[in-house]
Amino acid sequence: MTAPLKAAVIGVGSMGRHHARVYTQISQTTLVGVADADAATAERIGAQYSVPTYTDYEALLTEEKPDIVTVAVPTRYHHDVATHAMEAGADLLIEKPIAATVAEGQALIDRANALGRNLMVGHILRFSPVIQALKQHITQGDLGKIFQVACRRVGPFPVRIQDVGVVVDLAPHDLDVMRFITGAEPIRLFAEIEQQVHTDHEDLVSALIRFDNGITGTLEINWLTPRKVREVTILGECGMFLADDLTQDLFFYENAAASELEWNHLSILRGVSEGKMIRYPIQRGEPLRAELEAFANAVLAGDPMPVTGKDGLSALQLALSLVKSGNAGEIISV
Ligand SMILES: NC(=O)c1ccc[n+]([C@@H]2O[C@H](COP(=O)([O-])OP(=O)(O)OC[C@H]3O[C@@H](n4cnc5c(N)ncnc54)[C@H](O)[C@@H]3O)[C@@H](O)[C@H]2O)c1
Structure with a gap:
């Protein structure tokens, strides 16, 4: 059996906490940590799944070295957080919309291509x-x-x-x-x-x-x-x-x-x-389960992302x- 992917979630608010839960439920992934700028939120979700918690997401990336990361911080932070996660070596599932501006969305796609990272956008519907x-x-x-x-x-x-x-x-x-x-x-x-x-x-x-x-x-x-x-x-x-x-x-x-x-x-x-x-x-x-399974399966198989950065950028544009x-x-x- 293929080794599960090490998954982390950055931003475990209303949406991110569900990503954390699903990563503990599907066979393709193991949740290795969560990060949230709000310490109480990070602690609560981390304790629920018995994983390390961080308020500094860059520390999570350095310490846990996740293979895949969900970015579920507020939209205006998608660009910076996603860029750091890709640079740390992770393939990404970015919650929709891909970013707050077209320039930032395009920059994420370009960075993913340059680094050879997978980038999927969470168009859950x-x-x-x-x-x-x-x-x-x-x-x-x-x-x-x-x-x-x-x-x-x-x-x-x-x-x-x-x-x-x-x-x-x-x-x-x-x-x-x-x-x-x-x-x-x-x-x-x-x-x-x-x-x-x-x-x-x-x-x-x-x-x-x-x-x-x-x-x-x-x-x-x-x-x-x-x-x-x-x-x-x-x-x-x-x-x-x-x-x-x-x-x-x-x-x-x-x-x-x-x-x-x-x-x-x-x-x-x-x-x-x-x-x-x-x-x-x-x-x-559950649509989120189907989405994260499709993401993880594509990463494991080396297949194209089921929802591409370009799809996310078109929707934002x-x-x-x-x-x-x-x-x-x-x-x-x-
Ligand atoms: N696919 C969907 O149906 C769906 C539904 C809801 C939200 N979303 C998307 O998910 C993203 C988050 O939305 P939400 O409703 O969960 O917001 P939220 O405010 O409930 O949660 C965001 C979390 O990110 C944390 N955060 C902020 N800055 C951070 C940083 N620099 N590092 C780490 N954590 C940080 C906040 O403390 C908060 O807990 C948005 O982009 C939104 O569009 C998608």
Whole structure:
């Protein structure tokens, strides 16, 4: 059996503590230490898993020499912490978004290439069972031609997030899912943004996106809604898929007019009428576990990273373009 990878987590706050837990649970890894600038947080998580704790992450890198490191510090510190971890010899899983700016994200990719390190970005939705099932249906052509992809990610304001606005914090999830599911790249976008309760940044965005293969996309994201919603809908010739990432439900609303046709991709859509509704059974599983297993397996096998730095940078670049569009009131070509 291959020796497990020595794993460490830097930043064991709300997200990083789950990385620490999962590294103790999967067979590919052994948790060798955690670091957090807040001593009490580091101690608590370290004690939970009986591993050494550090407030200075550079000391963790020197002492424990981890093979792989999760970087789960606040986004504005990703660049510096990730650079030091790569220089210390570790392959990296950086929580999304890859960095706070495109220049920093690109610098991380360049550094990883120069040092020969693996760099994966934690776009966890790709590992959500319902999104995986949706991707499979789309790939096997169950929707025929795709017309539109729409993402809604709304809910209350998480007070702990002060360093970035809702677009940089949440839109990378949806922008990445849109690229992942459609296999298409955005070419043009327009956004309206609002700042209501966040002191420094926007907390609401409504956006329109045009993709290179003609699909349109809509995004509704905010930290102002008293009910949490995480939905992806994809509309096409044969009907509409609705993926609920909170309940892990996948529904298909059939276009009866399409199913009555001798369907092939040369057919012309002559109408839309309500047909059957199917709720697909989804094998539930923890997305973070699937993400970290995919990361560790790729490192062990020397395979390409399942979510690359370039994927992470695209999602960040698009999110920042949304902010730019919203601030300028202009359509942006990307
Ligand atoms: N994939 C997801 O769904 C998801 C969900 C939540 C957060 N995130 C990402 O994870 C990252 C962390 O977010 P969070 O919500 O866990 O934040 P958080 O504030 O709860 O946790 C961050 C932790 O990092 C520690 N820290 C800060 N600077 C440090 C440093 N220099 N060295 C070591 N530790 C340091 C803090 O003390 C804190 O405990 C962000 O980039 C965020 O975008 C991703």
